[in-house]
Amino acid sequence: MQKYVMRRLLLAVPxxxxxxxxxxxxxxxxxxxxxxxxxxxxxxxxxxxxxKLRKDLGLDRxxxxxxxxxxxxxxxxxxxxxxxxxxxxxxxLKKAIPxxxxxxxxxxxIGIAIAVPVGVLxxxxxxxxxxxVGRVVAVSGLSIPDFWLGTLVITFAAIWVHxxxxxxxxxxxxxxxxxxxxFLLPAAVLGxxxxxxxxxxxxxxxxxxxxxxxxxxxxxxxxxxxxxxxKHALKNALIPVVTIIGxxxxxxxxxxxxxxQIFALPGMGRLTVEAILYRDYPxxxxxxxxxxxxxxxxxxxxxxxxxxxxxxxxxx
Amino acid sequence: MGATRTRKSRxxxxxxxxxxxAGWTGAGMTALIAGAGRGHASAQPAGAYPEWIAASTxxxxxxGTLTRASAWDPPMIDPRLTQSVxxxxxxxxxxxxxxxxAFSDEATGPSDMSLKGDLxxxxxxxxxxxxxxxxLRQGVKWQNVAPLNGRExxxxxxxxxxxxxxxxxxxxxxxxxxxxxxxxxxxxxxxHLKTPNTLFPQNLAEPIALIFxxxxxxxxxxxxxxxxxxxxxIMKEHTRKVRVVLQRNPDYFDKGRPxxxxxxxxxxxxxxxxxxxxxxxxxxxxxxxxxxxxxxxxKSNPAVxxxxxxxxxxxxxxxxxxxxxxxxDVRVRRAISMAIDRQKQVDTVFEGHGIPGWGVPxxxxxxxxxTLKELGPWVQYRPDEAKKLMAxxxxxxxxxxxxxxxxxxxxxxxxxxxVQQDLKKNLNIDIKIQKxxxxxxxxxxxxxxxxxxxxxxxxxxxxxxxxxxxxxxxxKSPKNFFRVNDPxxxxxxxxxxxxxxxxxxxxxxxKIVDREFDQVLRMWMPxxxxxxxxxxxxxxxxxxxxxxTDGYGSPTLARAWMDK
Numbered sequence: 001m002q003k004y005v006m007r008r009l010l011l012a013v014p015x016x017x018x019x020x021x022x023x024x025x026x027x028x029x030x031x032x033x034x035x036x037x038x039x040x041x042x043x044x045x046x047x048x049x050x051x052k053l054r055k056d057l058g059l060d061r062x063x064x065x066x067x068x069x070x071x072x073x074x075x076x077x078x079x080x081x082x083x084x085x086x087x088x089x090x091x092x093l094k095k096a097i098p099x100x101x102x103x104x105x106x107x108x109x110i111g112i113a114i115a116v117p118v119g120v121l122x123x124x125x126x127x128x129x130x131x132x133v134g135r136v137v138a139v140s141g142l143s144i145p146d147f148w149l150g151t152l153v154i155t156f157a158a159i160w161v162h163x164x165x166x167x168x169x170x171x172x173x174x175x176x177x178x179x180x181x182x183f184l185l186p187a188a189v190l191g192x193x194x195x196x197x198x199x200x201x202x203x204x205x206x207x208x209x210x211x212x213x214x215x216x217x218x219x220x221x222x223x224x225x226x227x228x229x230x231k232h233a234l235k236n237a238l239i240p241v242v243t244i245i246g247x248x249x250x251x252x253x254x255x256x257x258x259x260x261q262i263f264a265l266p267g268m269g270r271l272t273v274e275a276i277l278y279r280d281y282p283x284x285x286x287x288x289x290x291x292x293x294x295x296x297x298x299x300x301x302x303x304x305x306x307x308x309x310x311x312x313x314x315x316x
Numbered sequence: 317m318g319a320t321r322t323r324k325s326r327x328x329x330x331x332x333x334x335x336x337x338a339g340w341t342g343a344g345m346t347a348l349i350a351g352a353g354r355g356h357a358s359a360q361p362a363g364a365y366p367e368w369i370a371a372s373t374x375x376x377x378x379x380g381t382l383t384r385a386s387a388w389d390p391p392m393i394d395p396r397l398t399q400s401v402x403x404x405x406x407x408x409x410x411x412x413x414x415x416x417x418a419f420s421d422e423a424t425g426p427s428d429m430s431l432k433g434d435l436x437x438x439x440x441x442x443x444x445x446x447x448x449x450x451x452l453r454q455g456v457k458w459q460n461v462a463p464l465n466g467r468e469x470x471x472x473x474x475x476x477x478x479x480x481x482x483x484x485x486x487x488x489x490x491x492x493x494x495x496x497x498x499x500x501x502x503x504x505x506x507x508h509l510k511t512p513n514t515l516f517p518q519n520l521a522e523p524i525a526l527i528f529x530x531x532x533x534x535x536x537x538x539x540x541x542x543x544x545x546x547x548x549x550i551m552k553e554h555t556r557k558v559r560v561v562l563q564r565n566p567d568y569f570d571k572g573r574p575x576x577x578x579x580x581x582x583x584x585x586x587x588x589x590x591x592x593x594x595x596x597x598x599x600x601x602x603x604x605x606x607x608x609x610x611x612x613x614x615k616s617n618p619a620v621x622x623x624x625x626x627x628x629x630x631x632x633x634x635x636x637x638x639x640x641x642x643x644x645d646v647r648v649r650r651a652i653s654m655a656i657d658r659q660k661q662v663d664t665v666f667e668g669h670g671i672p673g674w675g676v677p678x679x680x681x682x683x684x685x686x687t688l689k690e691l692g693p694w695v696q697y698r699p700d701e702a703k704k705l706m707a708x709x710x711x712x713x714x715x716x717x718x719x720x721x722x723x724x725x726x727x728x729x730x731x732x733x734x735v736q737q738d739l740k741k742n743l744n745i746d747i748k749i750q751k752x753x754x755x756x757x758x759x760x761x762x763x764x765x766x767x768x769x770x771x772x773x774x775x776x777x778x779x780x781x782x783x784x785x786x787x788x789x790x791x792k793s794p795k796n797f798f799r800v801n802d803p804x805x806x807x808x809x810x811x812x813x814x815x816x817x818x819x820x821x822x823x824x825x826x827k828i829v830d831r832e833f834d835q836v837l838r839m840w841m842p843x844x845x846x847x848x849x850x851x852x853x854x855x856x857x858x859x860x861x862x863x864x865t866d867g868y869g870s871p872t873l874a875r876a877w878m879d880k
Contacts, residue, residue, distance in 0.1 A: 032755035084391060085556065086540055092556075151588040158592035159616050167385055167593050168559045168582045264385075264584045266557035274557070278391075279755050 001307075005300070012296045019292040020074070020285070024067050027281050033059065034083040034279040057083055059281075070285060079286040084278045089286050092271060099267035100256050102172065103190065106183050107252060110191030111198060112245070116234075118195075119202025119241075124229060126207060134199065141196025146255045150189045150262040157185070167264050186263040190255045194248055201244045205237035212236075238309055246302030250295055365610065365624040365847060369858040371421035372879070376855070380878035382576045384866060385584035385599035389557055394539035395526045396485035399777050401867045404523050406560055406581055408871035409574075410459075411526040411545025414450055414474065414505075415439065415517050417779060419872040420858040420865070426626035427679040427861050429779075431521055435469065435546065445512035445816060450474075452503040456569045459550045463531040466567060469546055471499040476530045478507075489787065489794060490519050514816040518780030523868040548574040548874040557583050568874075575877035600851045601866050605725055607667050610847040619852040627685065628861045629784070630673035630843035632728065634719075634735060635761075635772030635798050638837070647709040649836035650694045654702035655742035656735055658695065658842050659688060665730045666844040673840030674829065675774060675788070679861055680781045681825040692833040699742040706743050714744025721749070721771030722757035731841055732771060764799060772798055772838070779862045781821070785809045785828055789837070798838045804831050853880040 035053050054060045058069065073079050079089040122134035157164050165182045172179045209215060210233050218228045257269030268287060275283035388402035395407055416434040417423075423430075433439075436450040452471055458464035475497045482491035493516075495508045509516060519525065529544050536542065543551050546569070549562035562579040582599070584590045593599040595616050603625075604610040610622050636643035636652070643649060662670040672688040672695065688695060706712055719736070723729050732749055739745040747769070752760070760766050761773075774788050775795070786809040787793050791801045805828060812824045832838060848859050848866065856875045863869025865876075 030756070032753075032759040034755075086392070086538075087556075151586070154592045155588055158595040162596055164589070164592045164596050164598070167584055167589070167598055168580070262586045262589055264582065264586070264589055266555075266583075270557055270585070274389075277753060277755060 005304075008300050008303070012293075012300075015296055016289065016292055020071065020289055021067075023285050023288040024063075024070065027279070027284055028063060030279065032279055034281065035059070070282070073282075074286070074289060080282045082275070082280050082283050084275070084280045084283075089283055092283065093268075093286070093290070096266060096268045096271045098171065099169065099265050100253075100260070100269065102179075103183060103187055103256055103260065103265060103267060104252050106187035107190035107194055107255075108245075110187050111194030114191065115195035115198035116202055116241070119199040120206050120229060120234060122199070122203040123206035123210065124225075131203075134203070138196045138199040138203075141192050141194075141199070144193070146189060146193055146258045147262065149192065150186070150259055153185060153189055154262065165263060169264070169266050182263070182265070186259045186265060190252065190259050193255060194245075194252055197244055197248060198241060201241050202237065205240050206233055209233040209237040235309065239306055242302060242305050242309065246299055249298050253291055253295070365607075365622045367624050367626050368426050369420075369621060369623050371858075371875075372855040372877075374855075374879065376575045376875075376877040377879065378575050378577075378877075380576050380880070381578040381580060382600050382854075382873070382876065382878070383580045383582065383598060384601050385590040385593040386581045386866070387585060387587070387590065389583045389585075390554070390560070392540050393543045393551075393554060394485075395524060395528055395543075396481060396487070396539065399486050399524050399775065401776060404777065404868050405866060405870050406549075406551070406562060406579070407526055407543060407545075408523050408547070408868070409549040409562055409579065409873060410543050410547045410551050411528060412456075412547050413521055413523075413525050413527065414452075415521045416871060417521055417860065417863060419856075419875045420860060421856045421872075421875045423858075423860050426859070427628070427683075429679060429861070431517060434521075435474070435527060439517055441514070441516075441816075445514045445516075445814060446509045448507045448509070448516055450505045450507070452505065453569060454503055456546050457567050458529060458546055459544050459565055460567055461544050461550060463535060464529055464544055469527075470502045471505040472502075473530055474505050474527055475499055477527050480528075480533060481525075487524060490522075490525070511813070513782065513813045514821075515780060515782035515813055519782055522780055522783065523777055523863070523871070547871075549579060559583060570874070574874045576873070579873065594849065594851075597851070600854055601857070602849045603846055603864070603866055604849055605727065605846045606844065607669055607847070610849055613849055621850040621852060621854065623848045623850070623858055624669075625845040625848055625859050625864060626861045627671040627843065627845045628677040628679055629675055629774075630671060630840045631776060632724070632771055632773050632843060633673060633675065633798075633838050633840040635770045636839065637767050637769070637799070639799050639801060640767070642709065642711055642715065645709050646835055647705045648711055649839070651702040651705040651709065651711075651743060652739065652745070653694045653836045653839050654696060654698045654705070655745075656738045656839075656841075657697040659697065661731055661734055661842040665727045665734070666842060670842040670844035673842050675832065675838050675840050676784050676825060676829050677781075677862060680784070681822045681829060692830070694833060694836050702742055711743075714746065716746045716748070717768040718748045718750060719769040719771065720752055720757060720760060720766070722752050722754050724773075727844075728771065735841070762797060764797065771841075777868045779868075781825065782813060785812055785825065789828070789832070800832075800837045802831065802835060802837055805837065853878045855879050 035050050058066060081088050082092060118134045118137065122131045125131050154164050165185050166178055169182060170178045206229070215228060215233050218232045256267060257273055260267045260269040261273065268291070272284060272287045275287065386405060388400070388405055390402035391400050392398055393403055393407070395403065395411070412434045414434060414436040415431050418428050418430050418432055422432065433453070435452055435456060437453050439448060439450045441448045452469065452474070456469040457466045458469060460466035478491050478494060478497060481487040482494060493509050493511070493513065495510045497508065498506045500506060507516070527545065528539055532542050532544055533539055548565055548568045548570070550565050551560065552563045553559065553561040560581040564574055564577050568574065582593070584593060590599065590602055591613065594602040594613065602613070604613065614620060614622065634652070636649060638644055638649065658672045662668065662672060671685060672691060674686060674691060678685050719732065721728065721732055729751070736747045736749060739747055761770055774784070774797070778784055787795045789796060789800045789805050790809050791806055808824055808828045808831065812821060812828070815821050815824060848864065850857055855877050857865050857873070859865040859869055860872070863872070865872055
């Protein structure tokens with residue numbers, strides 16, 4: 001097991017290097033730069049002033065030098081400062097990460113809480129109205145984009161119930177109740193989308209498992225339906241479900257970008273979008289690398305979960 | 317058998333049934349969303365909304381918290397380095413200028429451009445209009461926050477500040493005009509200009525010309541962390557992408573003011589969320605782009621106050637690379653201008669509420685907004701004349717061009733497409749549209765090396781005549797983004813700076829505008845300033861021309877109060 005984990009971690013190095021190269025190149029290929037954006041706020045651009053700023057920030061150096069310098073900064077855990085705001089990047093991340101983690105965690109909980117029971121219900125009542133409802137919900141979740149659902153939810157909440165989550169982020173520690181109000185709706189929007197694919201996968205795998213011999217044996221032994229379904233069938237049906245949840249983490253993080261924008265949450269998504277718009281190279285590069293590292297780690301964790309779910313799986 | 321059939325029909329849903337029901341549900345949802353949205357058909361005519369909300373005659377009440385969901389987040393809070401509305405939506409409340417324009421409770425209407433003393437009590441120039449003397453108010457204190465701790469403001473503070481503006485940043489152009497300054501006493505500042513400028517006080521009344529503190533700049537090396545001024549509000553919190561909190565300054569020199577205890581600006585990038593926040597009372601002010609947008613809010617919140625924000629100029633227009641062929645030929649510029657149906661844009665894109673477009677605020681040269689007809693022959697939609705002129709210029713077969721733009725607001729894309737359609741249909745000019753993100757657009761536009769066409773702009777913050785004429789049109793000005801290079805305009809804008817008489821100023825300004833339209837130096841496109849919607853309890857919040865209450869005109873909130 002340890003060897004497997006080590007091997008996976010070593011494999012992560014080229015993946016991260018490749019990601020760093022891609023994001024670095026993409027940022028340089030994009031027209032415009034942070035200084036233009038910065039001076040864009042000013043109404044006039046002095047070429048001398050721009051050249052001086054560029055030199056101060058090391059943007060006049062050859063690309064390979066800039067890349068190596070940035071890699072070194074990342075390895076030494078000092079990604080530098082934002083070009084646009086001058087704020088040290090770790091400070092920005094310290095503020096943004098908890099927001100996104102909270103949103104993603106809540107969305108994941110909501111998504112799974114919807115997906116698994118509905119998926120099981122759908123499977124156990126195949127082709128019954130409840131199955132159709134479950135499938136319609138799943139297809140809707142897959143087809144409705146987050147930005148549309150988010151806008152719809154906030155608009156109709158304001159018109160019909162005259163309430164929307166309080167704007168102006170408050171941390172969980174400062175005011176848990178207000179924080180929960182702020183996160184519930186965006187997490188539900190994200191969770192709904194996340195639940196769709198999971199729900200469909202749960203339905204399929206539970207249906208398949210319910211036709212297995214050992215399940216028939218369990219029924220024949222006279223076990224209660226709840227025990228047959230949840231204890232015998234569901235656990236064995238969960239491996240593909242866990243895989244799909246793991247695969248959706250990327251979708252979840254992408255979804256936070258849009259949902260944070262709509263619900264005015266100052267998370268990683270908003271930080272990254274703003275940094276991209278203003279060509280804030282260090283911030284974009286650091287954020288993308290952080291997301292890449294998170295995804296690599298989470299995928300590893302998902303793989304390790306298989307062994308827990310199915311003792312027959314052994315990693316070497 | 318019958319019982320079985322009944323049971324089956326209740327439980328089993330055929331694919332066909334399902335699709336039918338889903339179809340109806342979808343149609344219903346679409347109708348609901350459309351109903352909750354803009355509702356063009358039922359939109360109230362724009363004329364129903366006043367252009368001015370007079371000051372309340374009731375005695376002002378103290379207290380309350382004003383909250384606003386804002387689209388803008390300050391990129392930084394150093395007034396030397398940015399002109400962003402993100403900063404000036406509140407910086408004019410923490411800090412003062414030497415002079416200012418009338419607040420909404422003092423102004424006679426939206427076009428009232430009279431200057432009032434802010435930190436200065438009085439000001440006058442010598443006979444040459446090169447030396448300006450400002451007498452400061454006595455007893456004005458900096459906010460009682462370290463390191464200022466409420467010390468008195470002196471003329472030396474203002475001198476330091478102007479020198480810093482001249483040294484670096486976005487206001488160098490204005491302050492490098494200053495040859496030298498002296499402070500004969502604690503409350504007198506004498507400014508010597510390099511060239512005569514009768515409009516210099518107006519430049520100091522621009523919302524960006526704030527007086528910041530010497531101590532903060534010297535201690536921090538910049539003004540990016542603290543914004544301490546002499547204004548009616550003290551900045552208590554600035555959390556990027558979350559909120560700005562301003563608290564009443566108890567030591568503000570205008571005793572008894574401000575009335576509102578706290579002003580909270582919530583960073584809310586999404587428009588639908590800002591609308592929802594207003595509808596649910598989480599926000600007290602909102603700007604809407606069109607009549608139907610404003611009307612949609614009035615449907616759910618009928619008691620709100622709506623002000624039709626006074627249209628004085630159009631900030632956007634079709635910019636041509638007029639320093640190179642074919643656009644350096646005035647016939648081509650005139651032909652392009654005549655081939656564009658501006659009235660169609662006003663009627664369709666702006667729902668009949670827009671202006672046909674001009675660049676210099678009309679209030680500086682006439683009393684009433686010009687009509688399309690008054691803007692001269694080259695602005696009229698005359699495609700046949702346009703074709704003839706193009707042929708005369710040797711461009712009868714048309715040509716290909718690129719037009720790049722950044723979508724400042726959704727209607728702009730429709731305008732760009734209408735222009736593309738008009739020019740193709742009438743002059744066979746084949747335009748390739750490039751929609752860019754802000755950074756790319758801005759970088760390319762201000763670089764002034766682009767070819768073809770762009771959807772150009774003039775800055776949103778400027779109020780003064782000097783900024784709108786000399787600074788945007790003089791061939792030597794760094795803000796001359798439309799690449800105007802016309803000796804007559806250079807002469808007139810310079811002459812304007814040397815003319816103290818108001819009547820003569822108006823006459824010269826009119827000549828500048830006439831010349832601009834005759835030579836088609838900047839091809840303005842229709843525009844609508846939109847509508848400001850306030851919660852019913854808001855008082856003294858009307859936006860005056862060129863200064864929107866939620867934007868660069870925020871200093872007027874020093875006189876706002878809440879009637880509840």
